[in-house]
Amino acid sequence: MTTLNAPQEDIVSQEKFDEMVKELEHLKTVRRTEIAKNLEYARSLGDLSENAEYQEARDLQSATEERIKKLEEFVRHTKVFTDSKKKSEIGFGSKVSIKKEGSSEVHEYTIVGSEEADMRVKKLSHVSPLGAALIGKKKGDVFTFETPAGKQTYTIDKVA
Secondary structure, eight states, X not given: OOOTTSOOOEEEOHHHHHHHHHHHHHIXXXXXXXXXXXXXXXXXXXXXXXXXXXXXXXXXXXXXXXXXXXXXXXXXXXXXOOOOSOTTBOOTTOEEEEEETTOOOEEEEEEEOTTTOBGGGTEEETTSHHHHHHTTOBTTOEEEEEETTXXXXXXXXXXX
């Protein structure tokens, strides 16, 4: 049974995981030091109640600490995708080509975790309606999924 407050586990590539760990390390070391220096300088300017530089440094510190907290949760609750599935079956990391019923236009996507999803570069989240409909399918399969415009039917042209 899952509780509402339980952290949701996500799946990402090793590359994305390493990128997030690197950002976390940078924030905890370099960025915290920079912010501490800014706060110290701003305090030296005098009256803190009307000190815009001090308030700005405090806001930056708060935002940075919030990002650190989010990244620590991410690292703690994320699984790194490992390529253990059959190449013929769509899963994480699969590159997929699909055609909409009645169209010859081919759409290509890579199935990724929600943290990596970016439609500008055709990276499709496994939890999106289309991504979820693709998981487990094979080349030649016909599938239907719900969109805001209604049900759409596609054929899987290629799986890599």
